[in-house]
């Protein structure tokens with residue numbers, strides 16, 4: 001289940017009424033409160049990244065260019081001795097993803113040499129992952145990793161992700177400070193919503209990197 005503007009109470013309440021036509025204030029409040037707190041974490045992380053790149057002058061623009069989407073996920077255990085794919089390998093297309101999960105692991109990240117490593121977050125920790133939009137904005141200084149979910153055993157895995165997503169019409173363009181001889185421009189400026197449109201076409205799904213196919217230089 002996904003909620004587009006999960007920090008806005010009216011948006012969450014109208015989504016909640018799809019599940020409970022008479023409304024469910026408790027559920028809506030929990031979703032909004034969780035999203036507000038995790039979106040603050042998203043802003044803290046992004047502020048640290050922007051400052052570490054020396055791009056303070058773009059801070060306000062960068063912070064204001066996104067909405068926060070919340071996705072709640074359930075992966076069933078395969079209930080056999082086999083390992084089964086829960087979510088196929090992909091990079092996130094947004095700016096930053098923050099994940100929280102129950103005690104059933106399964107998230108795997110691909111390393112530079114192509115092997116997969118298991119993530120085993122401790123109970124109160126969050127996984128922060130860079131998406132393609134930030135990778136492009138930082139002109140490759142930050143990496144958006146391929147990741148997937150592999151399920152083992154009987155128990156279901158629950159996870160919740162808060163995604164900072166560039167607003168429609170906002171053009172993602174690497175600041176000139178990120179471009180020099182050693183770091184030539186990697187991607188032409190693009191609109192995230194139009195990029196997603198390409199990603200969901202057959203060509204976008206087939207491409208090893210949808211971002212490179214869509215706007216790679």
Ligand SMILES: O=C(O)CCC(=O)C(=O)O
Nearest residue numbers: 073092099107149159161
């Ligand atoms: O469930 C997870 O931990 C990962 C979910 C994910 O990668 C996604 O929704 O993009």
Ligand SMILES: [Fe+2]
Nearest residue numbers: 090091092147
């Ligand atoms: Fe993902």
